[in-house]
Amino acid sequence: MRIGVIDSGIGGLTLLSRLTKEFIGNDFIYFGDTLNAPYGNKSREFIISRIREICILLIKKKVDIIVLACNTASVTALNVLKSEFDIPIFGVKPIIIGDNNVILCTPLTAKSSYIEMAREKGCLIIEEPTLASEIESVAPYFCALEARMRSVLFPYRESVLHLACTHYVFLKTIIKEIFPNIEIHDGYDAVVASLKPYLNTPTNRGFSIEFLLENAKLGRKYSRIFDELQKI
Ligand code: DGL
Numbered sequence: 001m002r003i004g005v006i007d008s009g010i011g012g013l014t015l016l017s018r019l020t021k022e023f024i025g026n027d028f029i030y031f032g033d034t035l036n037a038p039y040g041n042k043s044r045e046f047i048i049s050r051i052r053e054i055c056i057l058l059i060k061k062k063v064d065i066i067v068l069a070c071n072t073a074s075v076t077a078l079n080v081l082k083s084e085f086d087i088p089i090f091g092v093k094p095i096i097i098g099d100n101n102v103i104l105c106t107p108l109t110a111k112s113s114y115i116e117m118a119r120e121k122g123c124l125i126i127e128e129p130t131l132a133s134e135i136e137s138v139a140p141y142f143c144a145l146e147a148r149m150r151s152v153l154f155p156y157r158e159s160v161l162h163l164a165c166t167h168y169v170f171l172k173t174i175i176k177e178i179f180p181n182i183e184i185h186d187g188y189d190a191v192v193a194s195l196k197p198y199l200n201t202p203t204n205r206g207f208s209i210e211f212l213l214e215n216a217k218l219g220r221k222y223s224r225i226f227d228e229l230q231k232i
Helices: 011-023 044-060 070-080 112-118 131-138 140-157 166-178 189-195 216-231
Strands: 002-007 029-031 067-069 088-089 099-103 124-127 158-161 183-185 208-212
Touching: 002 011, 011 029, 011 166, 011 189, 011 216, 029 044, 029 216, 044 067, 044 070, 067 070, 067 189, 070 088, 070 112, 070 189, 088 189, 099 112, 112 124, 124 140, 131 140, 140 166, 158 166, 166 183, 183 208, 208 216
Parallel strands: 002 029, 002 067, 029 208, 067 088, 099 124, 099 158, 158 183
Antiparallel strands: none
């Protein structure tokens, strides 16, 4: 099977890495929309129409399934686009569990009806207008954001924290080291569970990845970051 994976930039590589480990034997095409990043500061209308265009492009490239490896795109566009295409489309979003949930997300995610429902259920929402871009600019030296995370998350050091932006998942290890009592979730288990009925079971065939990016230099950077993620 061919799986199209979409994000605004490097964030989705964290989910791509998990998917290649869970579903070895399939082929992946990764679309990093760096020309339009960050998604989190765009309008709902823009994200829906841009994700629609990328889905059409990936379908022309014969993907069988699409995964929005981007919380912002998922909570904004998934429900609209699911009904427009014949192939299955999935997306990552925070899954609320128990009490004391804190959701760290982009401004557009914070505005969505999905997060509004979470807010009504008592979740605390922290909107981060620039964090995804900061992560892009320090990559692959994510430790540069350690002090920033220490100050943002100090009040929530005993909470259930949802990294509701795939970019933030690069900071998981750092956050865990600074605040060992934070319970961190990224929503990836739910994506894996929903893909399972559709995808080939693991084989010895391995997998392939094609990167669709702005330029070849970026392609080399993404490959290096992906290789590092595969070691975790
Ligand atoms: N990685 C994305 C997300 O999960 C988008 C971040 C951005 O481009 O603002 O929300």
